[in-house]
Amino acid sequence: MKIKTNDKVKVVAGKDRGKEGKVIQVFPSANKIVVEGINIMKKHLRPKKHGEKGQIIELAAPFSAANALIICEKCGKPTRVGYRLDGDKKKRICRKCKEFIA
Ligand SMILES: [Zn+2]
Incomplete structure (x- = not known):
């Protein structure tokens, strides 16, 4: 794995192309990384109790490490x-x- 946790990377492909962020997680077997603020997915949470509102949470999803370059x-x-x-x-x-x- 060429990219490690806490590396600063620049995204060079995909919808977040040109953005920069810090690597917060790596998945070497899948060659994927999770970067702060990049590839944000919205996840809808159902209300746990009756009468409670559902929530939308945003989380950074893993994407291919091949789409990121380390910033030296x-x-x-x-x-x-x-x-x-x-x-x-x-x-x-x-x-x-x-x-x-x-
Ligand atoms: Zn350099």
Whole structure:
């Protein structure tokens, strides 16, 4: 998984194209991510008790990680992720400025 929780990403496809947000959840097996404020779905809740009003809640739904690019904190640009060895650890790097991404 190239994108991790708390990464800042830019959406590059779909209805929220161009928006940016923080990753709050990742689903590596499905290659999907949940990003704050992106891909908002409205969910209608039925009233629990008689006489109560139903509610509409908005929640960020998972979408394909392929539709998002990480925003590099060093150069501030959306970028694809590369990998480079730092000692014996494989770390993510920004393809634009070649700096390590935390
Ligand atoms: Zn960079």
